[in-house]
Amino acid sequence: MCFSIVSFDALHTQKETIKIIIEQKGDYVGALKGNQGILSSEAEACFTTEIKAKIKLDGKDYYESSEKAHGQLEIRRFYMVKAKHSFTGVVKWQNLRHFICYEKYTCNIITGIENTEKRYYITSLRDVELTAESIRGHWSVENKLHWHLDYSFDEDDNTTMDKNAFNNFSILNKMALSLFKLAQPLMDNISIRVIKKSFSWGMEESLSLILNTFDEDVLKNALENAQKSKR
Numbered sequence: 523m524c525f526s527i528v529s530f531d532a533l534h535t536q537k538e539t540i541k542i543i544i545e546q547k548g549d550y551v552g553a554l555k556g557n558q559g560i561l562s563s564e565a566e567a568c569f570t571t572e573i574k575a576k577i578k579l580d581g582k583d584y585y586e587s588s589e590k591a592h593g594q595l596e597i598r599r600f601y602m603v604k605a606k607h608s609f610t611g612v613v614k615w616q617n618l619r620h621f622i623c624y625e626k627y628t629c630n631i632i633t634g635i636e637n638t639e640k641r642y643y644i645t646s647l648r649d650v651e652l653t654a655e656s657i658r659g660h661w662s663v664e665n666k667l668h669w670h671l672d673y674s675f676d677e678d679d680n681t682t683m684d685k686n687a688f689n690n691f692s693i694l695n696k697m698a699l700s701l702f703k704l705a706q707p708l709m710d711n712i713s714i715r716v717i718k719k720s721f722s723w724g725m726e727e728s729l730s731l732i733l734n735t736f737d738e739d740v741l742k743n744a745l746e747n748a749q750k751s752k753r
Contacts, residue, residue, distance in 0.1 A: 569623040617646035
């Protein structure tokens with residue numbers, strides 16, 4: 523059976539968003555922060571040290587992965603508990619089945635510096651490993667987009683103070699990034715940064731390469747998806 527899992531950050535963890543996903547027969551994994559108020563507090567309260575120890579010991583609703591790269595050890599732990607309808611307001615979130623606690627532990631092998639991050643999620647999924655894969659996949663996409671915007675478009679150096687102006691610049695950067703990704707296979711898979719320079723050196727030639735290769739639907743879809751993506 524084919525089904526879709528939609529993951530989103532805390533800004534989009536809204537009842538209306540979830541309603542649309544459920545109506546389209548999808549599942550969801552949504553991040554929680556203070557903007558969800560009571561729901562966020564209730565999720566956090568479900569994961570005391572004692573409860574997490576029991577979940578880990580039982581193993582059914584626990585998943586762990588680890589890797590070493592670039593001189594750093596990273597361990598990711600995922601804990602899942604049922605979102606009981608006795609909790610305040612849970613029933614208002616369609617198909618909310620579980621709360622997730624995601625802990626990421628990192629240790630620099632050279633310096634010994636350790637760090638632990640915690641994030642909380644709600645999900646309609648029943649399987650902790652599948653939920654973990656969705657969370658990791660979401661952050662992989664987010665981090666890759668963030669890296670491109672910083673490295674190729676120098677967004678971190680943008681000193682624009684007006685929020686609307688900054689967001690407009692960011693949308694234009696994302697739209698340009700989508701076009702550059704379309705052009706990448708046509709330009710021998712050179713880096714996005716080099717493609718950006720190629721467009722600045724020869725705008726008409728580079729743009730005609732894309733316009734003559736892709737039809738209107740492909741270009742429209744790329745630009746629309748860029749506007750929907752979040753930093």
